[in-house]
Amino acid sequence: MKNYLLALLLATIIAIFFSIVAVITTERRPSSQEFPLPQEPSPVSYPVPLYKAAEKITLSELINISKTHNITLYLPTKMPGNIKLVSIYYKPPVVLLSYSDREAPDYRYDNVTIEISIWPSAVPSFGELNLSVKNVTDSRVFSINGARGVLIEHAPWGDPELQKLYGPSPLAFFWIEGHYYIISASPPITGAQLLEIIGSLRPLKG
Amino acid sequence: MLYNILGEKRMEGKERKIKLTLFFSLFTAVLCTISPLLAQASRLYVGYFYFGPPGGNAPWGVYSRILTINPAIPTYYAHLQWVTIMLSYDRYYWLQTGYYKDGTKNNPVFYWEVFDSSQKISYKLSIGPTTGATYSYTIVHAQKTDPKLWDFLIRDSSGQTIFNKEISADPYVPIDLQAFVETTTSYINIGGTHFSYLSYYNGQSWLLWNRHAAYVDPPYWLDQVSHYEFKAGGGGY
Numbered sequence: 001m002k003n004y005l006l007a008l009l010l011a012t013i014i015a016i017f018f019s020i021v022a023v024i025t026t027e028r029r030p031s032s033q034e035f036p037l038p039q040e041p042s043p044v045s046y047p048v049p050l051y052k053a054a055e056k057i058t059l060s061e062l063i064n065i066s067k068t069h070n071i072t073l074y075l076p077t078k079m080p081g082n083i084k085l086v087s088i089y090y091k092p093p094v095v096l097l098s099y100s101d102r103e104a105p106d107y108r109y110d111n112v113t114i115e116i117s118i119w120p121s122a123v124p125s126f127g128e129l130n131l132s133v134k135n136v137t138d139s140r141v142f143s144i145n146g147a148r149g150v151l152i153e154h155a156p157w158g159d160p161e162l163q164k165l166y167g168p169s170p171l172a173f174f175w176i177e178g179h180y181y182i183i184s185a186s187p188p189i190t191g192a193q194l195l196e197i198i199g200s201l202r203p204l205k206g
Numbered sequence: 207m208l209y210n211i212l213g214e215k216r217m218e219g220k221e222r223k224i225k226l227t228l229f230f231s232l233f234t235a236v237l238c239t240i241s242p243l244l245a246q247a248s249r250l251y252v253g254y255f256y257f258g259p260p261g262g263n264a265p266w267g268v269y270s271r272i273l274t275i276n277p278a279i280p281t282y283y284a285h286l287q288w289v290t291i292m293l294s295y296d297r298y299y300w301l302q303t304g305y306y307k308d309g310t311k312n313n314p315v316f317y318w319e320v321f322d323s324s325q326k327i328s329y330k331l332s333i334g335p336t337t338g339a340t341y342s343y344t345i346v347h348a349q350k351t352d353p354k355l356w357d358f359l360i361r362d363s364s365g366q367t368i369f370n371k372e373i374s375a376d377p378y379v380p381i382d383l384q385a386f387v388e389t390t391t392s393y394i395n396i397g398g399t400h401f402s403y404l405s406y407y408n409g410q411s412w413l414l415w416n417r418h419a420a421y422v423d424p425p426y427w428l429d430q431v432s433h434y435e436f437k438a439g440g441g442g443y
Contacts, residue, residue: 044330045286045288045304045306045388047292047302048253048255052251069259091255091419093258093262093264093382094295094381096295107296115296117264118258119263119264120264121379122409124353131352132352132353132354136376152376156323156326157297158297158299158321159298171297171323171377173379180264182294182297182377182381184294184297
């Protein structure tokens, strides 16, 4: 009985100790996702990620959407290695296609992501695009297979976790037939490989 | 020694009890430790996305009137109300303006921020909105020769400009609009939240949002007054 009470007392002391530790850590040590202190250079806010609001749709549903609204969407026909289309997120006006060679909980952890705006968008001229990359050593204008846009070789990630995980990596934004696309890749995919993927884009057909 | 004194079966029972007690105490203690950390690991949001059906025009600006509330904020937590233009969801690039308050402040302050391929700038103004007053927050494409330029504007209820700044963003094309309340803990009570006249700029004129997608994290609630107006509350416990 005495030993039982002793054990109970010991357990209570341990519980109190952990509770005190919990209070101290909660009060004094914010987690990395918490609001950064004012003197830190990191952003104040983090807007709502798409995976919280978008619905996942199938490829055939995407085909139906493009048919219903008479939009020609271009999807890649070639990907490096075993990378393939694993999921499609849809929250108008955004379609997000996630390509991966592994299990990924959502698009943030895939190999290649393509975002498409289903709104028509005015296509800038070469002159405007060249002006936009003027004095930017990391960017260049390209035109491949009807796609015209800008490649940024080493673009950072807004999500600190992904920035730490991947580091700066290739990103391209471009227009095809009046629609705006952003394609993003995580290492080891290079800028040249990203341009090859863009070169393989073909109209999505049912 | 105990084993010898109390006998095998009795001791086995006692040991089991002691082990179980220790296990549950430790389990409770660990839960006590991690539960607040788990609770604060993610941010909470209440508000609207613009829901843009195909066939519309790309939104080259966002506008909202936002009533200023001033809830109590625990140390190291924050409350923000803002409008945002998303430039990329995958890369997580955006333009944003609104007001915020953290646990170190008595009153909210205005801020704007840009996160794109070349920079992450978060700029807090030394001034802030008056509690109970409504201000308008605007982000609109500058429509200049350099396509990367965007204008940020904050105006008071009389229309007087409090803040106006031109910022470059790369990439510069908007893909979505958001208007949200953001908190870093549910202990913040957002009662009184009111966004109104949510509008987008189609490149020629300002139009009220005609469709929206609502999003709300519990324990907060959202009153969807219309496509271009919402009220929100809850939290504080």
